[in-house]
Amino acid sequence: MKIPNINCKIEMFCTINPSESIDKIEKAISNIFPYSIINNNNFSISAQSKELRSLEKIYQSIHNNKSQKNYLRSLEDNLEDDSTWFYLNKQAAFVDQIAICEGTNESPLGPIKVILTSSNIDGIIDWIIFD
Numbered sequence: 001m002k003i004p005n006i007n008c009k010i011e012m013f014c015t016i017n018p019s020e021s022i023d024k025i026e027k028a029i030s031n032i033f034p035y036s037i038i039n040n041n042n043f044s045i046s047a048q049s050k051e052l053r054s055l056e057k058i059y060q061s062i063h064n065n066k067s068q069k070n071y072l073r074s075l076e077d078n079l080e081d082d083s084t085w086f087y088l089n090k091q092a093a094f095v096d097q098i099a100i101c102e103g104t105n106e107s108p109l110g111p112i113k114v115i116l117t118s119s120n121i122d123g124i125i126d127w128i129i130f131d
C-alpha cells in the first residue's frame with residue numbers, strides 16, 4: 001500500500017451512552033485510527049488526524065474483504081463539496097474489527113462517524129477504494 005501525498009483532515013465522532021465506558025470507546029477509536037488525537041466531553045468523543053496513514057486499517061479492510069462497493073456507495077452518497085463521511089460499528093471497532101454501517105441503527109450503541117475533508121477528496125476516495 002502506497003499512501004498518496006494528499007492533505008486530508010480525518011475526524012471521528014461518536015456519542016457516549018450512559019452504559020458505556022469512556023475508556024472503551026477511546027480504545028475502539030484508537031484501535032482503528034492509531035494516529036489520531038482523541039478528546040471527550042463525557043457525552044461524546046471526537047478524534048482528529050491529518051495523516052492519511054490513519055486510514056491504513058480501513059484501507060486494508062476494504063481490500064482484504066472486497067468491500068469496495070459498500071464504501072464507495074457510502075462515500076459517494078455522502079459527498080458534498082470537499083467532504084464525505086461514513087459510519088463504522090463502534091462495538092466492532094472495540095475488538096479491532098472494521099464494519100461499515102449503512103445507517104445509525106446498524107450499530108446498537110450508535111456508530112462512529114468518520115468525516116474526510118480534503119481539497120482533493122476525489123483523490124482520497126480513488127486511493128482508498130481503487131488503489
